[in-house]
Amino acid sequence: xxxxxxxxxxxxxxxxxxxxxxxxxxxxxxxxxxxxxxxxxxxxxxxxxxxxxxxxxxxxxxxxxxxxxxxxxxxxxxxxxxxxxxxxxxxxxxxxxxxxxxxxxxxxxxxxxxxxxxxxxxxxxxxxxxxxxxxxxxxxxxxxxxxxxxxxxxxxxxxxxxxxx
Numbered sequence: 547x548x549x550x551x552x553x554x555x556x557x558x559x560x561x562x563x564x565x566x567x568x569x570x571x572x573x574x575x576x577x578x579x580x581x582x583x584x585x586x587x588x589x590x591x592x593x594x595x596x597x598x599x600x601x602x603x604x605x606x607x608x609x610x611x612x613x614x615x616x617x618x619x620x621x622x623x624x625x626x627x628x629x630x631x632x633x634x635x636x637x638x639x640x641x642x643x644x645x646x647x648x649x650x651x652x653x654x655x656x657x658x659x660x661x662x663x664x665x666x667x668x669x670x671x672x673x674x675x676x677x678x679x680x681x682x683x684x685x686x687x688x689x690x691x692x693x694x695x696x697x698x699x700x701x702x703x704x705x706x707x708x709x710x711x
Contacts, residue, residue, distance in 0.1 A: 547576035548602075555584065559591060566593030571627075571708070578603040581613040581620075594625050594708070599632040599667075600654065606638050606646040609653045621658035627708060628654050630690055630700065632667035634678045641678065643686060651690040659696040663705050 547555060562572045571594035578601030581588070588595065601617050608614075620626040633647030634640075655662050664687050670677045691697045705711075 547574050551575070555587070559587065562591040562593055562595075569710075570594075571596050573598055573629075575599060575602060578613040578617060579605065579607065579611070581616045585616055588620060588626075589623075594627065595620070596663075596708075597626065597628045599635060600630055600647050600651045601628065602632075602636050603646075603650065604636050607650070609649065614650060614653070617654070618657050621654070621661045627661045627663060627704070628658070629663045629665055630655065630687065631663075631665035632670075632672075633683075633686075634670075634675060635667070635672050642682060643689070648686065648690055652692075655691045655696055655700060659699050660704060662691070662696075662700045663708065664691070664700045 547553070547558070553561060558572070565572060572591065573596040575598045576584075578597075581601070597617060597620075601614065603611070603613060617626075617628065621628060630651045633644035633651070637644040637647040639645040639647070666678075666680045666683050668680060687700075688697070691700050
């Protein structure tokens with residue numbers, strides 16, 4: 547849902563209905579700052595919604611930003627999920643800790659431990675960006691999701707439930 551992306555916003559509702567019939571979910575990669583502009587549409591989509599890359603806020607935001615607050619509300623609806631992945635694609639703080647992305651990931655994992663998944667985003671298909679160290683990304687996830695129970699949900703239970711395995 548970024549400029550130049552595969553599908554425009556105008557057909558999201560139609561596509562969401564199609565994939566819901568297969569039991570699939572819609573996966574959105576968007577600038578999280580635009581979430582409030584899309585709230586009515588996102589709330590009426592059928593099926594399950596996955597917001598990728600910690601919401602991919604293309605400019606740093608604080609935890610009281612309207613986009614993050616909306617994402618937190620969407621996570622309460624029982625059919626929205628967020629993937630804790632790819633901070634290197636949008637963080638302005640940069641490596642090694644991607645602190646701006648980390649603050650949001652930590653907030654999301656604490657608020658919705660049953661609706662988060664983690665991923666490396668391997669093989670890191672973003673041209674022009676240095677490839678991050680996957681081992682470091684996993685270590686960093688320990689900061690984003692500091693307690694063992696929530697980590698087990700994020701790494702094992704939640705993906706198993708979402709993907710049916």
